[in-house]
Amino acid sequence: MIRLESIGKVYTLGDNEFAALTDVDLHIARNEFVALTGASGSGKSTMMNILGCLDSPTTGSYSLDGEAVAGLSEDQLAGVRNRKIGFIFQNFYLMPRFTALDNVAQPLIYRGLSPSVRRERAREALARVGLADRTHHKPNELSGGQRQRVAIARALVGHPELLLADEPTGNLDSRTAREIMALLTHLHSEGVTLIIVTHDPGIASHCHRVVRLHDGRIAEDFQQQPAPIEPPAATVAAHSPAERPA
Amino acid sequence: MSASADSANRFQSSWYAMQECLRSALSSIRAHGLRSSLTMLGIVIGVASVICVIALVQGLSQSISNQLQGLGGSTLTLRSHTPLEDQLRGKRNRLKLKDLEELRFRIDGISNITPLVFAGQGMGSQIRYGANTASGQMFGTTSNYQDVQKIFPKTGRFLTESDDASRRRVVVVGEQMRKDLKLPEDPAGEFVQIGNEWFKVVGVLEPRGEMFGMSQDNYLLMPFRTALAVNGVVLEPDLWITFSVNDLEALESTKLRVAMLMRQLHQIGPKQPDDFVVEASDMIAKTFKQISTTITLVVAGIVGISLLVGGVGIMNIMLVSVTERTREIGIAKALGARRQYVLMQFLIEAMVLAIIGGLIGIAIGFGLGYGIAQSIPDFPPPSVPWWAVTGACAFSGLIGVIFGILPASKAANLAPIDALRYE
Ligand SMILES: Nc1ncnc2c1ncn2[C@@H]1O[C@H](COP(=O)(O)OP(=O)(O)OP(=O)(O)O)[C@@H](O)[C@H]1O
Numbered sequence: 249m250i251r252l253e254s255i256g257k258v259y260t261l262g263d264n265e266f267a268a269l270t271d272v273d274l275h276i277a278r279n280e281f282v283a284l285t286g287a288s289g290s291g292k293s294t295m296m297n298i299l300g301c302l303d304s305p306t307t308g309s310y311s312l313d314g315e316a317v318a319g320l321s322e323d324q325l326a327g328v329r330n331r332k333i334g335f336i337f338q339n340f341y342l343m344p345r346f347t348a349l350d351n352v353a354q355p356l357i358y359r360g361l362s363p364s365v366r367r368e369r370a371r372e373a374l375a376r377v378g379l380a381d382r383t384h385h386k387p388n389e390l391s392g393g394q395r396q397r398v399a400i401a402r403a404l405v406g407h408p409e410l411l412l413a414d415e416p417t418g419n420l421d422s423r424t425a426r427e428i429m430a431l432l433t434h435l436h437s438e439g440v441t442l443i444i445v446t447h448d449p450g451i452a453s454h455c456h457r458v459v460r461l462h463d464g465r466i467a468e469d470f471q472q473q474p475a476p477i478e479p480p481a482a483t484v485a486a487h488s489p490a491e492r493p494a
Numbered sequence: 495m496s497a498s499a500d501s502a503n504r505f506q507s508s509w510y511a512m513q514e515c516l517r518s519a520l521s522s523i524r525a526h527g528l529r530s531s532l533t534m535l536g537i538v539i540g541v542a543s544v545i546c547v548i549a550l551v552q553g554l555s556q557s558i559s560n561q562l563q564g565l566g567g568s569t570l571t572l573r574s575h576t577p578l579e580d581q582l583r584g585k586r587n588r589l590k591l592k593d594l595e596e597l598r599f600r601i602d603g604i605s606n607i608t609p610l611v612f613a614g615q616g617m618g619s620q621i622r623y624g625a626n627t628a629s630g631q632m633f634g635t636t637s638n639y640q641d642v643q644k645i646f647p648k649t650g651r652f653l654t655e656s657d658d659a660s661r662r663r664v665v666v667v668g669e670q671m672r673k674d675l676k677l678p679e680d681p682a683g684e685f686v687q688i689g690n691e692w693f694k695v696v697g698v699l700e701p702r703g704e705m706f707g708m709s710q711d712n713y714l715l716m717p718f719r720t721a722l723a724v725n726g727v728v729l730e731p732d733l734w735i736t737f738s739v740n741d742l743e744a745l746e747s748t749k750l751r752v753a754m755l756m757r758q759l760h761q762i763g764p765k766q767p768d769d770f771v772v773e774a775s776d777m778i779a780k781t782f783k784q785i786s787t788t789i790t791l792v793v794a795g796i797v798g799i800s801l802l803v804g805g806v807g808i809m810n811i812m813l814v815s816v817t818e819r820t821r822e823i824g825i826a827k828a829l830g831a832r833r834q835y836v837l838m839q840f841l842i843e844a845m846v847l848a849i850i851g852g853l854i855g856i857a858i859g860f861g862l863g864y865g866i867a868q869s870i871p872d873f874p875p876p877s878v879p880w881w882a883v884t885g886a887c888a889f890s891g892l893i894g895v896i897f898g899i900l901p902a903s904k905a906a907n908l909a910p911i912d913a914l915r916y917e
């Protein structure tokens with residue numbers, strides 16, 4: 249599903265050039281559960297932005313779902329992000345003036361869906377992350393964990409094939425972090441492809457595959473038996489996996 | 495999820511997007527209440543002054559044209575016309591008695607042919623009654639005048655045909671002139687002196703009111719032939735001829751026939767312009783309306799420039815707002831908002847700000863206009879025509895769009911990753 253070939257990213261600051269990524273090759277199949285780890289400054293976020301079509305690589309080619317991303321226009325990229333990718337950020341990046349429901353429904357605006365359809369799907373997504381009773385709260389009326397769930401619901405609402413999470417638990421305490429991981433694991437079990445950026449080995453241990461970056465290169469890439477999340481049973485609403493677009 | 499909803503048609507999609515932009519614009523304006531109101535202030539002041547000026551000018555012109563409307567619709571006026579160039583060369587075209595006679599005999603379907611002649615020459619314009627003097631306009635006319643002009647005597651009688659036939663030295667005076675001369679309420683039978691001639695007052699005309707604060711009743715009328723007689727032969731008189739067209743349908747064709755007759759009488763060559771004007775009497779009202787519209791537009795245009803200042807204010811604040819909301823823009827782009835959508839969102843916000851400002855301005859302008867009109871004695875009530883209201887709204891919206899383009903395109907052109915990382 250994801251095919252990175254000799255990807256390089258060079259940042260230019262004045263006269264200085266800095267290679268944040270060098271010669272990265274990476275293939276990720278559908279429904280994989282990957283942890284992207286590495287020390288601070290190793291290029292994880294840079295890689296994530298490229299994977300999410302938020303930024304373009306300086307060299308190399310990236311194809312998502314068989315589609316070469318390099319040739320796409322800014323607006324086509326927006327369409328790709330909207331339909332195929334769900335983002336989960338460390339700082340949540342919710343709209344402060346919107347309610348949880350409006351935040352979750354936001355990506356659907358850009359699909360041109362009617363307000364009633366948007367609300368309906370946003371409600372479903374919020375129920376999926378266990379926040380059915382918080383639809384009318386604004387972000388500042390929610391706890392950190394709840395905010396991240398709203399963000400996850402927003403990432404899910406468009407039924408994307410790829411979920412990208414950059415330090416999704418970075419701003420949360422360990423208990424809440426476990427809940428969020430349990431939720432993400434559950435989503436993976438429903439068929440979503442998940443890539444989680446983390447420098448926390450504990451988080452990485454729950455993933456099926458670990459890719460470790462070092463100074464902008466892939467240092468390690470291995471499969472593992474995911475560690476179970478205990479205590480179990482974070483509040484995940486029992487919701488049948490939604491039918492996903494092919 | 496239904497597939498059909500996902501493939502909602504383009505038109506519907508953009509409608510939903512627009513709705514959302516409007517909603518988000520309103521919520522953002524509400525979220526920054528104080529700032530939004532300050533942003534609108536320029537537009538509010540601009541629109542308020544435009545509306546206020548228009549209201550006053552229009553009110554004034556309406557009251558004037560109402561007064562002019564007393565002249566009947568089927569009435570035509572024939573008068574001489576001298577182009578400005580010729581006037582400067584001292585030339586003066588005239589309508590003569592012969593023209594009056596020819597009109598009487600050669601044009602059918604008209605009645606109430608009423609000549610009007612200025613009766614000042616040869617006597618001076620001083621009018622005396624006892625020790626009191628007054629000056630005003632003096633005209634010679636016939637008894638038809640009252641039917642054509644719809645001016646009737648308040649006391650006494652009007653000029654009659656026999657007054658005219660026997661060139662009697664009689665006058666009817668306007669209300670203001672009666673007051674100026676300190677004539678009694680019913681002055682019939684009193685004598686006034688004009689120059690060296692004595693005239694008997696036979697009636698007082700009902701008042702015509704004021705125009706531009708000046709009395710229109712400072713005049714007197716005498717029989718047409720009397721006026722010609724006292725004017726003497728020094729100068730050939732220049733006549734105004736008013737007449738009614740019997741069949742309203744024939745108004746235009748009558749006008750043409752009269753014009754042809756006059757051209758023939760005055761021996762005007764085929765390429766030369768008329769030296770006279772035939773116009774419907776309400777043409778005066780129309781002409782006046784045109785003038786007042788021009789004045790309104792000019793004044794509104796000048797004041798409208800202040801709206802540009804308001805527009806710059808909007809642009810300024812919108813630029814700040816774009817910078818402030820860089821992160822939000824980044825989020826929207828990460829979630830799949832296209833450039834066009836972000837552009838539209840900020841344009842609509844600028845437009846909504848401007849239009850709200852415009853609406854508030856209209857309300858204030860209305861109030862101000864009424865306040866001013868009320869505080870000036872005898873000022874006619876202001877009137878705000880619909881085109882001014884629509885125009886002010888549309889113009890504010892336009893200002894919003896024009897001055898919103900820069901901030902909006904700045905927002906739309908942000909790179910998603912830079913906007914997202916913006917601190
Ligand atoms: N916009 C930029 N301009 C210049 N250099 C950048 C830019 N973004 C990132 N870098 C540099 O690229 C390198 C990789 O950055 P990146 O954010 O990918 O690291 P990271 O692995 O996500 O680190 P962390 O764990 O601290 O988030 C860093 O050295 C950083 O300084």
Ligand SMILES: [Mg+2]
Nearest residue numbers: 292293294414
């Ligand atoms: Mg990072």
